[in-house]
Amino acid sequence: MKSDVPESRATEAVARGPRVPFRWMDTLWVQVTGTLCNIACQHCFISCGPKATQIPVMGVDEVQRALDQGRDAGVRHVYFTGGEPFLHPELQSLVARALDVAALTIVTNGILLDDDTVRWLAGAFERSRNALDLRVSLDGMTAAQNDSVRGRGTFAEIVAALQRLGAGGFSPVVTVVEHEQGLEGAEARARFLDFVRGLGIRQPRVKFLPLLRIGREARRSEGYADRLGDEALLPAVESSLLCATGRCFTAQGVYTCPILVEDASARLGASVAEASRGIRLGWAACQTCVLDGLRCNT
Amino acid sequence: MRAAFFGGIYNNYIGLEEALADARRRGAERLFCLGDVGGFGPHPDRSIESLRKAQVEMVQGNYDDAVGNAREDCGCGYTDPRDNHFARLSYAYTLDKTSAGHRPWLAGLPPQLSVELGGTRLHLVHGSPRQQNEFLWESTAPDAFLERLCVEAGADVLLCTHTGIHWQRQLPSGRRVVNVGALGRPANDGRTCVWYAFLDTEAETAPPFCFIPLAYDHQRLAREMRAEKLPEEFVETVLTGWWTTCLEILPSKERLRGRF
Numbered sequence: 001m002k003s004d005v006p007e008s009r010a011t012e013a014v015a016r017g018p019r020v021p022f023r024w025m026d027t028l029w030v031q032v033t034g035t036l037c038n039i040a041c042q043h044c045f046i047s048c049g050p051k052a053t054q055i056p057v058m059g060v061d062e063v064q065r066a067l068d069q070g071r072d073a074g075v076r077h078v079y080f081t082g083g084e085p086f087l088h089p090e091l092q093s094l095v096a097r098a099l100d101v102a103a104l105t106i107v108t109n110g111i112l113l114d115d116d117t118v119r120w121l122a123g124a125f126e127r128s129r130n131a132l133d134l135r136v137s138l139d140g141m142t143a144a145q146n147d148s149v150r151g152r153g154t155f156a157e158i159v160a161a162l163q164r165l166g167a168g169g170f171s172p173v174v175t176v177v178e179h180e181q182g183l184e185g186a187e188a189r190a191r192f193l194d195f196v197r198g199l200g201i202r203q204p205r206v207k208f209l210p211l212l213r214i215g216r217e218a219r220r221s222e223g224y225a226d227r228l229g230d231e232a233l234l235p236a237v238e239s240s241l242l243c244a245t246g247r248c249f250t251a252q253g254v255y256t257c258p259i260l261v262e263d264a265s266a267r268l269g270a271s272v273a274e275a276s277r278g279i280r281l282g283w284a285a286c287q288t289c290v291l292d293g294l295r296c297n298t
Numbered sequence: 299m300r301a302a303f304f305g306g307i308y309n310n311y312i313g314l315e316e317a318l319a320d321a322r323r324r325g326a327e328r329l330f331c332l333g334d335v336g337g338f339g340p341h342p343d344r345s346i347e348s349l350r351k352a353q354v355e356m357v358q359g360n361y362d363d364a365v366g367n368a369r370e371d372c373g374c375g376y377t378d379p380r381d382n383h384f385a386r387l388s389y390a391y392t393l394d395k396t397s398a399g400h401r402p403w404l405a406g407l408p409p410q411l412s413v414e415l416g417g418t419r420l421h422l423v424h425g426s427p428r429q430q431n432e433f434l435w436e437s438t439a440p441d442a443f444l445e446r447l448c449v450e451a452g453a454d455v456l457l458c459t460h461t462g463i464h465w466q467r468q469l470p471s472g473r474r475v476v477n478v479g480a481l482g483r484p485a486n487d488g489r490t491c492v493w494y495a496f497l498d499t500e501a502e503t504a505p506p507f508c509f510i511p512l513a514y515d516h517q518r519l520a521r522e523m524r525a526e527k528l529p530e531e532f533v534e535t536v537l538t539g540w541w542t543t544c545l546e547i548l549p550s551k552e553r554l555r556g557r558f
């Protein structure tokens with residue numbers, strides 16, 4: 001498996017920082033398309049893009065294996081991520097398989113959601129007892145704001161996709177990365193909700209995410225200067241971390257969380273069972289989770 | 299053996315009185331309440347007094363823990379600023395209006411209850427066996443996950459509330475999970491009735507649990523809420539059966555069934 005991290009640093013990373021016991025295997029992230037994405041955002045926390053193959057696309061059998069292990073562990077939610085999950089040639093089948101096990105959220109940039117896709121998604125939503133949710137990322141209310149990080153023309157494409165989803169009766173969660181000032185606070189939130197409602201989405205849901213300064217984003221801002229000390233976390237913080245209640249399955253093994261899939265030192269094993277153990281937060285990005293409150297409980 | 303299971307009361311003492319009478323009419327020998335006596339509605343002491351007088355067997359909800367121990371917030375577990383705004387209003391009201399004499403009772407309620415009824419092991423919790431304020435919604439509680447909770451709790455039947463919407467499911471192993479719903483507010487279905495769960499272990503019809511829709515004088519509840527200056531958004535829910543707050547925690551399936 002590939003690694004940019006020298007072995008010595010890998011060991012160092014996991015041997016320090018606050019301890020996070022593994023509470024429950026509630027959330028199984030599956031990086032179905034690896035790092036493959038149809039766009040290449042500047043703030044992507046894994047360096048995804050149309051030619052990014054450093055983490056391969058998962059085969060159907062591999063995804064099924066992840067889901068089976070999730071089922072054995074009594075998993076509650078499955079998240080499909082990439083890259084861009086809708087680039088997966090067998091996504092329809094993967095969605096059906098995941099919904100058979102748990103509630104499913106697909107994290108997407110939305111661009112590939114054409115009418116046909118929205119139609120089959122709506123069918124899957126109707127048929128399944130388990131929830132099917134979409135998380136579409138949009139990083140501003142204007143093309144200028146969004147396209148500066150996501151690429152020229154993407155605002156119009158994402159907005160069109162949101163309109164199709166709204167027309168299809170979907171209520172996607174629109175995620176906004178706080179990549180510039182003015183995208184945070186109650187007022188910004190209210191304006192964003194109105195904006196999304198204006199696209200024909202009846203029950204808009206918006207989630208603001210703090211910026212992760214790793215991956216390609218590390219080149220845009222300065223990355224992280226520091227790491228967390230060894231002091232114990234507050235229980236409320238500890239229990240709300242992604243890595244306390246979930247693991248990420250990729251073509252290269254099972255990782256602490258979907259954020260660190262490019263860091264070999266965050267690989268905890270080949271199976272969910274192997275990876276279901278406590279860790280120490282020795283990675284730089286952990287600061288964002290701990291200090292800025294990156295959570296996934298909406 | 300017949301038994302009634304009430305979910306969150308949310309200060310709806312009018313609905314609670316109606317439910318107590320209804321359950322007795324149906325022959326309930328045991329009465330259970332799965333917690334959250336306060337919040338949302340008016341006059342918190344009245345519901346507490348009814349429950350204590352009727353000797354309802356109680357499980358502690360997050361609200362009871364919060365009010366009983368005078369905690370900073372209700373611990374409902376909302377994540378959205380608007381939801382939290384309304385949660386704060388109703389918590390401040392309930393905290394202020396609950397007599398000091400009732401607080402030790404609330405604080406001392408057991409967080410879980412295991413009972414055997416007609417040879418079946420029932421495990422009663424407020425949210426989930428592992429977390430008092432965990433939301434068990436139908437669409438985000440898959441079988442394997444529920445099996446795990448039941449096994450860990452040693453339960454044939456797991457009963458919970460906290461979400462406010464009732465549902466039940468038999469798991470592949472034969473175990474069962476019942477979210478008993480709430481007496482405190484309608485189930486976001488456009489009907490003004492509230493719901494509780496009823497068990498008849500000798501019933502001819504399967505499943506042994508059914509959900510009872512309960513009509514009560516909701517106009518009177520609305521009048522009293524207005525007189526107490528509780529938020530008009532809450533009153534609207536009582537009068538229409540549609541939720542107007544706490545919407546962000548609803549999974550999309552449950553939310554799309556509602557109006558807002």
Ligand code: SF4
Nearest residue numbers: 037040041044083109
């Ligand atoms: S942020 Fe998302 S959409 Fe953008 S490049 Fe990364 S994976 Fe693709």
Ligand code: SF4
Nearest residue numbers: 242243256257286289
């Ligand atoms: S990056 Fe966040 S989720 Fe991942 S291990 Fe660090 S604290 Fe946990």
Ligand SMILES: [Fe+2]
Nearest residue numbers: 334359360460
């Ligand atoms: Fe509750």
